[in-house]
Amino acid sequence: MPHSFRTTSAIDEANAEAPTTRGVHLGAAAAPTPDSRASLNELHAAARDCRGEVESILGLARELGGRLPLPQQGRTFELWESLATLGAADLTAARIIEPHLDAVAILNQAGQAGLQAADSTWGVFAAQGPGQQLLATQAGSGWRLDGDKPWCSLAGDLSNALVTARTDLGMRLFAVDLRSPGISISQRPWTALGLPSVPSQGLSLVNVPAVPVGGPDWYVQRPGFSWGGIGVAAIWHGAATAVARRLYDHCRLRKPDQIALWHLGCADQALWAGRCAFQAAAVVAERGRGTSDDDGPQPAIVAGRVRATVVAAAEKVLSVAAHGMGPEPLAFEPEHVQRVADLELYLRQDHGERSLSSHGAAILAAATGPGAGAAPW
Structure with missing residues (x-):
């Protein structure tokens, strides 16, 4: 069931945190609204209710993608307070939700918000490994991706991703449907005690269609x-x-x-x-x-x-x-x-x-x- 909550920036300068306070207030120049503390507490509770379950967290990510503010739209500070609150509630939830929110912001910044379907969940895969290259080539009026991409957390659970790939003119970002034929997932044993529900995976892509997002190096x-x-x-x-x-x-x-x-x-x-x-x-x-x-x-x-x-x-x-x-x-x-x-x-x-x-x-x-x-x- 989706969670509903209010979001607002807040100031918490005068008093120590009360034991019942769970939201994280970073402080702000504006006076607090009466329900600001409750708003972040509700967000904290929503993340906690997911109890580390990936499917539930992804559902919360979809909801937050339509509710939380975008950067540089007048409420950046509120966004950071919400992310801090997620981090205080549960780092598994925060680690899964943040890339989805980042992808939503990136698509909006590129003027390509239409690529995001209402039920989609996104990752952002921009890491480069030694000797590993994902290459993008034009094929007719479209683009195709070939090669390997490391550090793709939850690639098997997400519907879409923004991935960086090398082109003749430099590094470029592409939107990919992770359910496309030609994508295979490899997973080394995740031995870390930290973030056990968010293991890193590797992707191998063969002739996978992709949509460019922004220009070279954008x-x-x-x-x-x-x-x-x-x-x-x-x-x-x-x-x-x-x-x-x-x-x-x-x-x-x-x-x-x-x-x-x-x-x-x-x-x-x-x-x-x-x-x-x-x-x-x-x-x-x-x-x-x-x-x-x-x-x-x-x-x-x-x-x-x-x-x-x-x-x-x-x-x-x-x-x-x-x-x-x-x-x-x-x-x-x-x-x-x-x-x-x-x-x-x-x-x-x-x-x-x-x-x-x-x-x-x-x-x-x-x-x-x-x-x-x-x-x-």
């Missing part, structure tokens, strides 16, 4: 690529918030010593840095800023800052929670154990030092200096 050059990357970071932030809430309960339910309070303070500081990063990025996204220092930082630079801040915050929260609570939650609390394993794996979508190295190269190329344009308001 997929990575559009501003939406950066805002989508921040959406993934919002999920990481939400999951880290849930871990920190468990640490908060640990301190609240027993008399904490000075070191326990230090752990809690570190977690709060780390999450606060992430919240501030989302607020700054939302201002840039909605203003549609350009590429010069006078106009504000480039979207890719903003996304690099946010993702690095959130990764550092999430890893800090994981560390202080483990140090602060000891082995008991990791030994006897299945939900906490699964969340930690899921988050540790999901964070590796970021490439750590290599991501920061790429970010440094972007800063140098922009010739604006570190931290330029960091406070867009």
